[in-house]
Amino acid sequence: MSFTLSNVKFFNKKLLPKTVNFKCKDSELVTVISQERYLRKNFKNVLEGKYLVKSGIFKINQYDMVNKQWTKKKVATIGVNKFFRKWPEKFWLYTSLLLNRKFLSKAKINYIDKKYSYLSFSTSKNNKTDLEMRDKVESMISKFINNSVDVEEQWLSEFLEQIVTFNNKNLEKSFGNLEDHIKIIIRDYYLLIEKNQNLELIQTFLQTLWDKVYSFMELSSLCTCEYNTKKVKDRKKRKLAKELNFRQTNFVTRKQLKILDLKVNDIKRKISKTNFIIKNLKKQILFELDKSEFQTKKVKNLEELFNWRKASEDQRFEFKIKQEKMFFEGLSDEANTLRGKIVEVMHRYHKKVLNDECEKGNLEEFKEKKAVLKKQKVSIYKQSLLFIDETAKELGFEFSILSLKFNRMEEIWFQLLTAIYLKKYNIIFYNVFSKLNQNERNELLKVINNLVIIDSKFSIIFVEESIYEIPDLSKNIYLITENDIVETSFEKVLEKNWTTYGGEFFAKNNRFNYKYDGKKLYTMNESLKIQSNNFKESGQIIINPMKVATNKKENGNLILELNAIINSNREFLDANMYEVITKENDLKLYFYSIKKYNINEKVKLYISDESILKVV
Numbered sequence: 220m221s222f223t224l225s226n227v228k229f230f231n232k233k234l235l236p237k238t239v240n241f242k243c244k245d246s247e248l249v250t251v252i253s254q255e256r257y258l259r260k261n262f263k264n265v266l267e268g269k270y271l272v273k274s275g276i277f278k279i280n281q282y283d284m285v286n287k288q289w290t291k292k293k294v295a296t297i298g299v300n301k302f303f304r305k306w307p308e309k310f311w312l313y314t315s316l317l318l319n320r321k322f323l324s325k326a327k328i329n330y331i332d333k334k335y336s337y338l339s340f341s342t343s344k345n346n347k348t349d350l351e352m353r354d355k356v357e358s359m360i361s362k363f364i365n366n367s368v369d370v371e372e373q374w375l376s377e378f379l380e381q382i383v384t385f386n387n388k389n390l391e392k393s394f395g396n397l398e399d400h401i402k403i404i405i406r407d408y409y410l411l412i413e414k415n416q417n418l419e420l421i422q423t424f425l426q427t428l429w430d431k432v433y434s435f436m437e438l439s440s441l442c443t444c445e446y447n448t449k450k451v452k453d454r455k456k457r458k459l460a461k462e463l464n465f466r467q468t469n470f471v472t473r474k475q476l477k478i479l480d481l482k483v484n485d486i487k488r489k490i491s492k493t494n495f496i497i498k499n500l501k502k503q504i505l506f507e508l509d510k511s512e513f514q515t516k517k518v519k520n521l522e523e524l525f526n527w528r529k530a531s532e533d534q535r536f537e538f539k540i541k542q543e544k545m546f547f548e549g550l551s552d553e554a555n556t557l558r559g560k561i562v563e564v565m566h567r568y569h570k571k572v573l574n575d576e577c578e579k580g581n582l583e584e585f586k587e588k589k590a591v592l593k594k595q596k597v598s599i600y601k602q603s604l605l606f607i608d609e610t611a612k613e614l615g616f617e618f619s620i621l622s623l624k625f626n627r628m629e630e631i632w633f634q635l636l637t638a639i640y641l642k643k644y645n646i647i648f649y650n651v652f653s654k655l656n657q658n659e660r661n662e663l664l665k666v667i668n669n670l671v672i673i674d675s676k677f678s679i680i681f682v683e684e685s686i687y688e689i690p691d692l693s694k695n696i697y698l699i700t701e702n703d704i705v706e707t708s709f710e711k712v713l714e715k716n717w718t719t720y721g722g723e724f725f726a727k728n729n730r731f732n733y734k735y736d737g738k739k740l741y742t743m744n745e746s747l748k749i750q751s752n753n754f755k756e757s758g759q760i761i762i763n764p765m766k767v768a769t770n771k772k773e774n775g776n777l778i779l780e781l782n783a784i785i786n787s788n789r790e791f792l793d794a795n796m797y798e799v800i801t802k803e804n805d806l807k808l809y810f811y812s813i814k815k816y817n818i819n820e821k822v823k824l825y826i827s828d829e830s831i832l833k834v835v
Contacts, residue, residue, distance in 0.1 A: 295638035
C-alpha cells in the first residue's frame with residue numbers, strides 16, 4: 220500500500236541512519252541503494268518496524284505504525300537464502316491461502332454449491348420432469364435471495380456515501396485549522412465506524428433472510444397430495460407418496476442456508492477486525508490531539524469534542540428504523556409470496572407424478588452429466604492448488620510446487636505468492652537482483668510490473684548495493700547515508716558520490732583520455748576544433764550516460780559525432796541503458812535511451828558539452 224517516514228528518529232542511539240525520510244506510494248516501485256551492508260540491513264529493519272520510534276511520522280498504509288507485530292502483517296521481505304527452504308512449498312502456500320479469508324470464503328461457497336448441485340441432480344434418478352421442477356424452484360429461491368441482498372447493499376452504500384460526506388463536511392467546518400495528518404486519521408476513524416455499523420445492519424439482514432429461506436423447508440403441510448395418496452386403496456398409487464414429500468426443495472434450500480451461514484460468519488469476522496482497528500485509531504487520535512497546537516486542553520472523549528456527531532448518530536438511528544421495518548415486514552411479504560409460488564410449482568409436479576406423465580431423460584447423458592457434476596465438486600485443498608497455478612499464470616511465471624531441486628526463482632515465487640495471499644501489500648526485495656543472472660532479473664521485473672498492474676494496492680521497494688541493480692534509472696532513487704536517507708537521481712549519484720558509485724562506474728566506462736592545445740581537442744581518436752576553458756592540456760573526459768543523444772537536434776553545442784553498434788548489455792538491469800562499441804576505434808560507451816534498439820543495430824551518438832559530466 221504505502222510507506223511514509225518523515226524525520227523519523229529512534230530510541231536506539233547507535234542506529235544508523237540517524238534520521239529517516241522515505242516515501243513509497245501505492246503501485247510504486249522505489250529503489251534504495253547503499254554500498255554499506257549494515258546500512259541496507261538497518262533500513263530493512265526500520266521498514267519492518269523493528270526499532271522503536273522516538274519522534275517523527277512513521278505510517279504504513281496511512282496508519283501510524285502501532286508495533287512490530289502489526290507491521291509484520293503488513294510488510295513482506297523477499298530475499299534469496301542459499302541454506303534454507305520451506306519445503307514442501309504446496310503445504311506452506313496452502314496455509315497462507317487458508318489465512319486469506321476472501322479465498323477461503325469463496326472456496327467454501329463454491330464447494331457447497333457444487334456439492335448440493337451434484338446431490339440434487341443424482342437423486343432425481345434421471346427424471347427429466349423432476350429436474351425441470353428443481354431448476355425452477357432453485358431459480359426462484361436464488362432470485363429472491365440475490366434481489367433482496369442487492370437492494371439492501373445498494374441502500375447501505377447510498378447511506379454510507381451520504382453520512383461520510385456529512386461527517387467530513389462538518390469536520391472541515393468545525394476543525395478546518397487542524398493539522399492535515401490528524402484530519403486524515405479522524406476521517407478514517409469515522410469512515411470505519413460507519414462501515415462497521417453498515418456491516419452490523421447487513422448481518423442482521425442476512426440472519427433475517429436466513430429465517431425466511433429456512434421456512435421453504437416446511438412447505439409439505441401446504442399441499443395435501445402426499446397425505447391423500449397415502450390413504451388411497453390402490454397399492455401402486457400409495458408407492459408414489461414418497462415422491463410427493465417436498466424433499467426436492469430441501470437440497471436447494473440447504474445449499475442457500477449454508478452459503479448464508481458462511482456470509483454471516485465472514486461479516487462477523489470483518490466487524491471484529493474493524494473494531495480492533497477503530498480502537499487503535501481512537502488512541503492515535505487522542506495522542507495526536509494532545510500534541511496539536513490547535514487543541515489547548517486534554518481530550519478524553521472524542522464525541523464531546525466533535526459535537527456534530529450527535530446529528531450523525533440521529534441520521535443513523537432513523538435509517539436503522541427504516542431498515543428493520545424492511546427486514547421484518549418487506550422480507551416476510553416477499554417470502555410468503557414465494558412460498559405460495561413454490562407450492563404451486565410442486566403441486567403441478569405432483570399431478571404429473573400421479574398421472575404418470577413424468578418424462579425420463581437419456582440415461583447416457585444423465586450419467587455423463589452426473590460424472591461432470593461430481594468432478595466439479597472440488598475440495599478446498601484442490602481449489603487452493605488450482606488457485607496457486609492461476610495466480611502464477613496471471614503474473615507471468617511457472618511455479619512447480621513439488622520441485623525437489625533448489626532453485627532461486629522458485630524460492631522467490633514462493634515468497635511472493637505467500638505475501639500476496641497474506642495481503643502484505645508492502646513488499647521489500649532485499650539484495651535479490653544482485654544474486655540473479657540477467658534472464659532471472661528480467662523475468663522477476665516483468666512479474667513485479669504485472670503485479671502492480673493487476674492490483675494497484677501493492678508497493679514495491681528494492682534494497683540493493685549497486686547502481687547496476689536499479690530497475691528504472693530515469694526515476695528518483697534513495698541513497699542511504701549514516702545521517703539520513705537522501706532522495707536523489709542516478710545522475711546525481713554518479714556526480715556527487717565520486718569515491719563510491721561514480722568511481723565504480725567510470726573506472727571502466729565512459730571515461731576517455733584527451734589532449735587540448737587551445738584550438739583542437741584530441742579524444743577518442745578524433746580531433747575537433749573547439750574553444751573552451753573547461754579543458755587543460757591533458758586529462759580525462761567523463762561522459763554522462765544519461766545525456767548522450769541519439770538525435771542531432773537534441774543537443775546544440777555538438778562536440779563529437781560517433782558511429783556505433785549496439786552491444787549486449789550484461790551489466791544494467793534497466794533495459795534502456797545500452798552499451799555500444801564505436802566503429803572507428805572500438806571504444807565502449809554507455810548511453811540511456813527510451814527508444815528500443817536491437818543487438819548489432821547501428822546507431823549514431825551525439826556528444827555535446829552538456830554530455831560531459833566532469834573533466835579531470
